[in-house]
Amino acid sequence: MVLLVVLTCLLAGCLAQKPHPCSVPPLLSGALTVSTQNEKLWTYAKYLYDALGQRVRVMELGSYENKSFTYDALLLFREGSMYEINKHERTCTKKPLKTDFHPMVIPKDASLLGQAVLGSSSGPGEGLLVNTWTGDLPGKAGKFMSTVTEFGCVPVSTVYHTGEFGWVITSFFNNVVGISDPDRLNPPDYCLDGERTADEEEQTDFLSLFLKKH
Structure with a gap:
């Protein structure tokens, strides 16, 4: 009986603990949508997220100002490079990546x-x-609001504000902890064999993957 009371108190204590800021799993894959308040942009993307190797890949299908587009980008933050990949034509364009890697976390001061x-x-x-x-x-640069699961710190949604688009909403779903095919976070062979390099002044950051004008 004493053991049961102790276990019950421990369980109640755990459930009563206040949530703390957390870090998203370092290896994550799934899908997301991005939409803007002014209705200029809507996109659906599959994503791969590797915080350990500082690599991200997004494969998008969306609409910008009523024009549809597809986009496939691999971001290698340690290398400082981004590859725009066209699987159908087996071509790549390499661009400089000017931003530092920011892991998906709930900051301690949130x-x-x-x-x-x-x-x-x-x-x-x-x-x-x-x-x-x-x-x-x-x-x-502004305010954000992020929702994550209590157990696992898996992202659910993020909202933030930009001057051009107003509120930008990102919703995550079909998340899986881990990456089933890590090779997709490396440039394809045809990229290394015949990549095209963009002008140095044409730099790219992560936000532009969703807010660029297609």
């Missing part, structure tokens, strides 16, 4: 807005416990 259940809390498996945080973008 403020907790609240905890909620997505779906239903009526029965097991019917809901997902999430935490929503707010804080400043890097360089005090």
Whole structure:
């Protein structure tokens, strides 16, 4: 009986703990959508995220100002390079990557807005416990609001503001911890054999992958 009481108290203590800022799993893959307040941009993308090797790949299908586009980009932050990949034509364009790698984390100075259940809390498996945080973008460029799962710190959504597009909403889904095909985070063979290099002044950062004018 004493052991049962102790275990019950420990469990209650764990459940009562206040959520803390966290880091997204270092190896993650899945899908996401990006949409803007002014309705200029909507895109669906599959993504691969490797915080250990500082590599990201996004494969997009979307619409910008009512014009559809496809886009495939591999970002190698340690190398300072980005590859725009055209699988059908087996061509690549290499561009300088001017931004530093920023891992997907909830910063330590972020403020907790609240905890909620997505779906239903009526029965097991019917809901997902999430935490929503707010804080400043890097360089005090604006504010963000991010929602992650309580267990695992898996991203659910992020909202931030830009001068050109207004509020930008990113929603994550079909997330899987790990990367099933790590080779997709390396430039394809045809990139290394016959890549085209863009002008040095044409630099790229991560945000432009979704906000560039197609």
